[in-house]
Amino acid sequence: MPTILIVDDDATIRGILFDLLSETYECNTASRAEEALQYLDVETYDAVLTDIAMPGLSGIELLTRIQDRGLATPVILISGKGGEADGRMLLGLGAFAYITKPFSLDEIEQVVERAVAQGSS
Incomplete structure (x- = not known):
């Protein structure tokens, strides 16, 4: 089963994303990027879904x-701010995708599915 790392300092968002994605993927969560890096030291992930701020x-x-x-590892960035220019800049930095809040759960599922498919090819 593909493994996803969800990183967000907001426990509610982490919980929503975990509940959504854990039906299809093995998921780990981290509340800070530093914690996520510790997970990445010991485990391989098929995708990382992270808040920016x-x-x-x-x-x-x-x-x-x-x-x-x-x-x-494909990295999907989520932001409460920004627009098309920010998205282009983040994709230019190597992000797999850029999603703005509020996001739809369908959008999250579709982007994660594409990221996992790319990561395993």
């Missing part, structure tokens, strides 16, 4: 650290 390291910094480790 968090205390400590941001989701963008998490993306950079994942890339610096040479991991090909």
Whole structure:
């Protein structure tokens, strides 16, 4: 079963995403990017779904650290702010996808499915 790492400092969002995705994927959750990096030290993930704005390291910094480790894990960034220009910039940095809040659960499912398919090919 593919494994997803969900990273968000908001426990409600983490719970919603976990409940949604754990029906199809094995999921781990982290409340901070630093915690996510510890998970990435010991486990391989098929995709990482992370908020951008968090205390400590941001989701963008998490993306950079994942890339610096040479991991090909697709990273999906979620933001409460931003627009099309921000999305293009994040995709240019190597994000698999950029999703803005409020998001639909269908959108999350579709993007994660595509990320997992890319990660396993």
